[in-house]
Amino acid sequence: MTKIEMTEEIILAKKSKGLSWEDIAGKVGLSPVFLTSACLGTNSLKPKAATKLCKVLGLSGDVLATIQEYPMKTWDFGIPQDPFVYRFYEITGVYGETMKEIVQEKFGDGIMSAIDFSLDIDKEEDPKGDRVVITMNGKFLPYKSW
Structure with a gap:
């Protein structure tokens, strides 16, 4: 299973159960931002958290294995050269979709x-x-x- 396929299965399960990222994170015992980023494929979960996530959402064994794999944290944009500015580029690349997901869940x-x-x-x-x-x-x- 790829990270993209994993994310699709997680999103479908999340929607079918009517849970928010905060609901899921509370049940798993992680911050909503970190959990969401792992579910979107930009971070990985340790076995205990991965098992809890799969139990909460009723996910397959393939998701359990894939969410524990280390992600390739890449995206397609010009790369800033200044180290300080680069960190914000990196933060946006890793957490940008997560922030969008959570903000739109809260605000629309x-x-x-x-x-x-x-x-x-x-x-x-x-x-x-x-x-x-x-x-x-x-x-x-x-x-x-x-």
Whole structure:
């Protein structure tokens, strides 16, 4: 089974059971963002979490095996050269579809404004190494019908 086939089976099961990513993540014991990214094929799950996911959604043994495989984290775009900027490119490539899935599940079909938008960058001191905290806050813009 490919990661694409795995994702299709997971999405069908999710829809048929009427569960949100948060519902599933709560039952599996992972964050909704990480679980969704694994289900979309950009991350893998450890055996215990994979088994819980398959039990919650009634998924096949093929999904159980495939979701534990390490993904190829690639996408087709020009690659930024600056290491700091590259990290955001990497984050978008790995979590972009996950963010879209969760935002649209919560708000509906639309986008986040980059005009009515704020970005906060904070430092969180940590004995294991200081952390960068980035908060993006944008107005939700629903697509309209006409």
